[in-house]
Amino acid sequence: MTFDPFNELAGGSALRFDEGQQDDYCLPVASHSPETERLDYLHDVYKYHAGNVPDEVAKLLSDGNQRRILDVGCGTGKWALEMVEAFPDIHITGVDLYHPPITAFPSNFHFEIHDVTKGQEYADDTFDVVHARDLHAGMPEYHVMLVECIRVLRPGGYLLLKEIEWVPKLLDGGDAEQRFPAICERTFRNALSERFLDPLVGINLESYIDNVPGLVDIQYSRHMVPMTPWSDDPILNYTGQMTRMAMAILGGTIRVMLLDHGEPNPDNRYKAGIEELKDLTGQPIWYFGSIIARKQGELRDSEGTTDQYAEEMMTEEEET
Known part of the structure; x- marks a missing residue:
């Protein structure tokens, strides 16, 4: 860690602009430290509570075929890096708004800068697995994003989702908003709503997925x-x-x-939250939702090899 978040402000970064318009993702880019560290901390949380992939997907990725994975909003790339190390026969395409903090990519991890709010730039039935995590803070049309993920997924392929619930609670009983009011403050959720984003995607994840056609064997879990x-x-x-x-x-x-939202002094609110975290008693908890689902149809062996696929992606990149 390059700084101490309990004794100095993390700073944040300016809201981004895309083609002259303020874009929808309201947090710093993944390569902006300390955002890199925050996302990597959360990666470990997800991994230890739900695994990088469920057992049935791990079995698929170990079957000797050259499986293709799309990592939507790959962030720091930590999930993808761990995946290509664990499953050497796979090839991952990671997409995000900005380059992840990776200096050298493995040959079976290809990265592309792409705004997924504008749809996926891939043909139908391309990937064996589509992975998406924590996209609610930048996805005003979450349902549309899911439909696009299913479109590029091969029949029989797997969709993997994880989303945070922004509602802290107390396992030991009591009112969380009274115990730690600054942390439970709803300004952040209101700011997301103001930008036409759903701050409760994690809570509503099961209903989102139930309203997307073309999926079978849907498994929802709450962690x-x-x-x-x-x-x-x-x-x-x-x-x-x-x-x-x-x-x-x-x-x-x-x-x-928060400044953009009209919060007059976010630093004071930030410092109050830090003080609560320093002396937070009891058993405070939060939740995230997880989805495993398959696209209708039977998954066949992937065509081509990892090396062939990497060459195809490099050729497309050069042409553009």
Whole structure:
């Protein structure tokens, strides 16, 4: 870590602009430190609570075929890097608004700059797995995004989703808003709504997926995560530490967005949240939702090899 989020402001970054218009993603880019660290902390939380992929997908990716994966909004690229190491026969295409903080890409991890709010730039039935995580802060048409993910998914392929619920609670009982009011403040959720974003995608994830045609074998799960390291369980203790650090950073990363929303002094609100995190008692928790689903149809062996696919992607990149 290059800074201490409990003793200095994380700073945030200016709202981005795309073709003269303010874009919908309201947080700093993944390569902007300390946002890189915040996203990597959350990656570990997701991995330890739900795994990088479920068992049935791991089995598919280990079947000896050259499986193709689309990582929508790949962020820092940590999930993709761990995946290509664990499953050497796969090829991942990661897409995001800005380049991830990776200096050298493995041969089976290809990155493209692409605004997925404008649709996917891929042909129908291209990928064996589509992975998307924490897109609610930049996806005004979440339903449309899901439809596009299914379009580019091959019949029988898997869709994997994870989304945060922005509603802290107390496992040990009591009113969370009274116990830590600054952390529970709804200004951030209101600012997301003002930008035509749904801050409750995580809570509504099951209903979103139920309203998308073309999916079968839908599995929805809800995962409880400690907000601080209050648990004696080693995994829960670790994810509580990761959550606490991620939340400390978040207060700074949303600073500019809150100013844009009309918040007169976001720094004071940020400092109040930090003070609560320093002395947060009891058993505070948060949740995230997870979806595993398959596209209708039977998944066949992938055509071509990883090397062939990488060459195709490089050729397309050169032509554009």
